[in-house]
Amino acid sequence: MTSDRFSYILHRLLGALFVIFSVSTLVFLVVRWVPGDPVDSILGENAAELNKQVLAECLHLNDSLLRQYLYFLGDIANGTLGTFCDNPDVTVRDRIVEVLPYTVELALASMLLALLIAIPLGVLAALRQGSWLDLTALTVALLGVSIPNFWLGPMLLLAFSITLRMFPDPGAGVTGLHALVLPAITLGTALAAKLARMTRSSMLEVLSADYIRTARAKGLPERQVIWKHALRNALVPVVTVVGLQVGALLSGAIIVEKVFGRPGLGTLLLDAISQRNYMLVQGCVLVIAFTYVLVNLLTDLAYMAVDPRISLERKRG
Amino acid sequence: MKRAANLFIVVGGVLVAAWMGIALLGPVVSPFPATGLDILEQLQGPSSRHWFGTDENGADLLTLILHGARIALVVGGSTVLLSGAVGVLVGALSGYFGGVVDAVFMRLTDVVMAFPGILLAILIIFVTQNPSLFSVVLALSVTGWAGYARIVRGQVLSERERPYVEAARSLGQREIWILFVHVLPNCMAPVLIQATFGLAGAILAEAALSFLGLGPQNTPSWGALLDQGVTYFLLTPHLAIFPGIAIALTVLGVNLLGDGLRDRLDPRHLAVRE
Numbered sequence: 178m179t180s181d182r183f184s185y186i187l188h189r190l191l192g193a194l195f196v197i198f199s200v201s202t203l204v205f206l207v208v209r210w211v212p213g214d215p216v217d218s219i220l221g222e223n224a225a226e227l228n229k230q231v232l233a234e235c236l237h238l239n240d241s242l243l244r245q246y247l248y249f250l251g252d253i254a255n256g257t258l259g260t261f262c263d264n265p266d267v268t269v270r271d272r273i274v275e276v277l278p279y280t281v282e283l284a285l286a287s288m289l290l291a292l293l294i295a296i297p298l299g300v301l302a303a304l305r306q307g308s309w310l311d312l313t314a315l316t317v318a319l320l321g322v323s324i325p326n327f328w329l330g331p332m333l334l335l336a337f338s339i340t341l342r343m344f345p346d347p348g349a350g351v352t353g354l355h356a357l358v359l360p361a362i363t364l365g366t367a368l369a370a371k372l373a374r375m376t377r378s379s380m381l382e383v384l385s386a387d388y389i390r391t392a393r394a395k396g397l398p399e400r401q402v403i404w405k406h407a408l409r410n411a412l413v414p415v416v417t418v419v420g421l422q423v424g425a426l427l428s429g430a431i432i433v434e435k436v437f438g439r440p441g442l443g444t445l446l447l448d449a450i451s452q453r454n455y456m457l458v459q460g461c462v463l464v465i466a467f468t469y470v471l472v473n474l475l476t477d478l479a480y481m482a483v484d485p486r487i488s489l490e491r492k493r494g
Numbered sequence: 495m496k497r498a499a500n501l502f503i504v505v506g507g508v509l510v511a512a513w514m515g516i517a518l519l520g521p522v523v524s525p526f527p528a529t530g531l532d533i534l535e536q537l538q539g540p541s542s543r544h545w546f547g548t549d550e551n552g553a554d555l556l557t558l559i560l561h562g563a564r565i566a567l568v569v570g571g572s573t574v575l576l577s578g579a580v581g582v583l584v585g586a587l588s589g590y591f592g593g594v595v596d597a598v599f600m601r602l603t604d605v606v607m608a609f610p611g612i613l614l615a616i617l618i619i620f621v622t623q624n625p626s627l628f629s630v631v632l633a634l635s636v637t638g639w640a641g642y643a644r645i646v647r648g649q650v651l652s653e654r655e656r657p658y659v660e661a662a663r664s665l666g667q668r669e670i671w672i673l674f675v676h677v678l679p680n681c682m683a684p685v686l687i688q689a690t691f692g693l694a695g696a697i698l699a700e701a702a703l704s705f706l707g708l709g710p711q712n713t714p715s716w717g718a719l720l721d722q723g724v725t726y727f728l729l730t731p732h733l734a735i736f737p738g739i740a741i742a743l744t745v746l747g748v749n750l751l752g753d754g755l756r757d758r759l760d761p762r763h764l765a766v767r768e
Contacts, residue, residue, distance in 0.1 A: 192604070199605040207617055218623070312498060319753065323746035325698055327705045327717070328738030331724050335731055424610025431616070432702055436724065447706060450620050462609075462617050469610045 186478065193474040200466045205249050208459050209242065219453050235262035236455070258460040269460035272445065277464075280441035283433065284426040286357050287365035288419065294369040296415070299376025300408060306381060314373065321370025326429055330363040330436035356439075364433045368422050375418050380411040413480070420476025424469040502754030509747025517567045520560030528553060528561045528714055537730045547732045550722055555733065558714040559740050565715050566697045566744060569631055573696035574689050577635040581642020582678070582685060588643065589650030590673045600647070603640040612637070612699050619708045626710050634699050638692060645688055649681035683759040690752035694745045701741050716741050 216229045216238065237245050252259040258269035302314035337359060338344045345356050383389065384407055392402045431443030442461055449457035521528065526544075532552030540547045546555035588599040606614065618633035619625050625633075653659070654677060662672045703709045704717030716737045723734025 195601065196604050196608050199601070200608045203605060204617065207621055210621055307498075315498070319746060319749055320742075323694070323749050324742045325701060325720075325738065325745070327702060327720060327724075328734070328741060331720075331727060331734045332738070335727070335734075339728065428611030428613050431613075432706065435706065446616075450616075450708070458617070458620060462613060465610065465613055466608050470608050 182481065185481065189474060189477055193470055196470050197467060200470070201250070201253055201463060202246075204459055204462055204466070205246055208455055209245070215453075215455060219455075232262055253463070258463065259456045261454075261456060269456050272457060273442065273460055273464055276440050276442055276445050279439060280427070280430050280434070280443065282357065283360055283364060283430055283439070283441065284423065286361035287368060287426055287429075288422075290361050290365040291369035291372055292419070294365075295372035296376050296408075296412070298369075299373040299415075300380055300403070300411075302373070302377045303380035303384065304403065311377075314377070318370040318373045321366050321373075324366065326363050326367065327432045327436055329366060330360070330433060333359045333363060334437070356437075360433050360437045360439060363436065364426060364429050367429070368426065371422065372415060372418065375415050376411065379414050380407060383407045383411040386410075417476055417480050420472055420479070423472040424465075427465050427468060499754045499757035502750045503758070504754075506747050506750030506752070506754055509743060510751055513563055513744050513747065514567060516560060517563040520563060521557070524554070524557040524560055526554035526557040528557050529712075537726060537733070539730060540732055546736045547730060549719065549733060550726065553714075555719070555736055558719055559716065559737060561714045562716040562719060562737065562740065563744070565627065565713060566700060566741070569627055569634075569700045570693045570696040572631045573634040573638060573700075574692045576631060577638030577692065578642050578685065578689050580635065581639035582646050584639065585643035585646025585648075586650055586673055586678055586681075589647035590654055590669070590677065596647075599643065603643050606637060606640040607644075609637065612702055615699060615703060616706070616708060619703060624711070625708065627713070630700055630703060630709060633703075634696050638696065641692070642685060642688055645684050646678075646681055649684060650677055653677045653680050687752055687756045687759060690748060690755055694748040694752065697741065697745055697748070 215236065216232050217224075220228060220232060233239055237248050240248075249259075252269075256270060258273070260266075260268050298314050298318075302311045305311050334344075338346055344359050384403075389402060389407055392406050393399070397406075427442070430441060431446060433439070434441040434443040435447060442465065446458065446461040446465075448454075449461060530551070530553065532548075535544070535548045535552035536550060538544055538548040538552075544554050544556070546559065549555055549558060584599050584603075588596040609617075612634075614637045615630075615633040618636060619629065622629045622633075650673070659672060659677060662676050663669075667676075700709065700715065701717030701720070704713075704715035705721045706717075707721060709715050709718055719737040720734055720741075723731075723737060726733055
């Protein structure tokens with residue numbers, strides 16, 4: 178590994194650590210910024226004074242802000258993300274780990290579906306640039322990013338679950354592949370639309386490159402030129418965008434889980450919000466933000482592995 | 495593609511103008527009130543009296559959607575103005591002066607952008623407890639300014655090296671004057687494009703927050719209407735269908751406009767024409 182690449186990786190790692198630290202601090206400050214007394218907001222103003230005192234003690238509210246911050250960082254460092262005052266044996270991490278697989282499964286299925294739709298559509302649109310097919314693909318993609326997932330979900334349910342009875346009813350508590358189809362379409366549609374547009378423009382750029390002209394000039398069959406030479410290069414930026422869209426999938430999952438009554442990180446967060454469970458809200462937000470930062474970091478490093486010019490370009494920039 | 499760009503601008507522009515007209519006049523011309531309870535008219539399907547049916551309180555759904563247009567456009571527009579103003583200012587100062595100012599501002603944008611989608615807005619709304627329309631605008635702007643800052647910084651970085659900046663400096667003009675009077679106006683095309691997509695994003699985000707029950711209470715936001723629609727889904731699906739069409743048509747119009755503008759104003763396209 179050259180020293181250039183090593184210093185780039187180090188730079189990115191330190192950057193990600195800094196962002197994770199700052200995100201934690203920001204979450205801490207925002208949650209402590211709650212107007213009024215958090216104890217009143219959790220227990221209600223008419224709760225017994227003794228209960229209020231116990232809860233305040235448990236939440237470290239009688240300590241200084243700095244001390245509270247140190248407790249908070251300690252909970253992140255030991256990986257528990259804190260414990261609950263009404264049930265000290267259960268940590269925030271336990272609650273999150275319990276439901277996380279459902280959200281990961283939903284996000285992965287949506288991503289796979291989006292790729293399967295977007296890449297062929299984008300390539301076809303680019304190959305027939307300016308045609309009706311291209312215009313239709315562009316319009317469909319625009320529709321895809323304009324239709325809110327909290328509307329698409331209910332409409333799919335109405336058509337396929339309630340009318341045609343092809344999929345389980347929402348909120349039936351069913352998990353597994355069958356129950357994953359409609360939520361994955363709902364969450365993946367906007368991503369598919371974005372990726373199709375990205376594939377189209379990336380493919381158009383590559384198709385006008387000199388090496389494609391060379392490949393054609395030396396008599397390679399058109400199919401080989403397009404699928405082997407052009408698409409491979411055109412997909413590099415698309416894969417990067419897939420990495421960056423993981424965040425959108427995670428925050429979209431909050432809505433889709435609500436629509437389909439699915440368990441998951443989003444449902445946990447919304448329940449925590451309605452119960453005003455500060456520790457859990459804080460924990461869910463941190464896990465989503467950390468995941469996003471880490472996926473971005475990995476995408477960046479993978480991109481560098483594919484395209485060695487990137488570290489040098491950034492250095493010059 | 496120039497023809498397609500023009501078509502997008504025209505169709506998008508007409509859709510956006512239509513919604514602005516609806517937002518402005520709709521609530522005034524509607525014969526039905528948007529508030530109050532009418533138990534005899536609750537959850538009615540579409541009819542000649544109530545074209546889009548009624549909601550759980552017996553209010554005319556079409557009237558509620560017309561009021562919702564006002565909320566969507568006011569919240570969306572205010573969010574774009576606030577986040578755009580902050581983002582342009584931060585990006586301009588960061589790109590032009592560089593150094594510590596740049597380092598601090600850019601790390602700050604990194605942190606804000608580490609929260610995907612509406613997550614930070616959800617957190618802010620959670621702590622404000624009884625959110626108003628203003629707190630929704632504030633929450634969305636806290637998340638939204640970073641995108642503008644990144645774009646403007648990049649633009650200013652390349653503009654500040656141009657000869658006209660050197661010329662202005664040699665005439666003895668003050669740096670801040672050069673930045674705001676000479677450099678910034680040349681960076682506005684990508685800001686306009688970002689603002690258009692920002693408007694679509696803010697309308698969707700406001701509806702999403704209301705759908706999640708995190709928007710202001712008792713306002714006919716499209717997201718809140720949809721949330722109600724999902725609750726009574728089996729009984730009256732129309733309650734979910736119409737508000738969704740309203741959101742999709744508005745966002746589609748704004749996106750079409752943004753797409754068309756991008757194709758017309760993108761510097762790479764300009765370079766080709768030059």
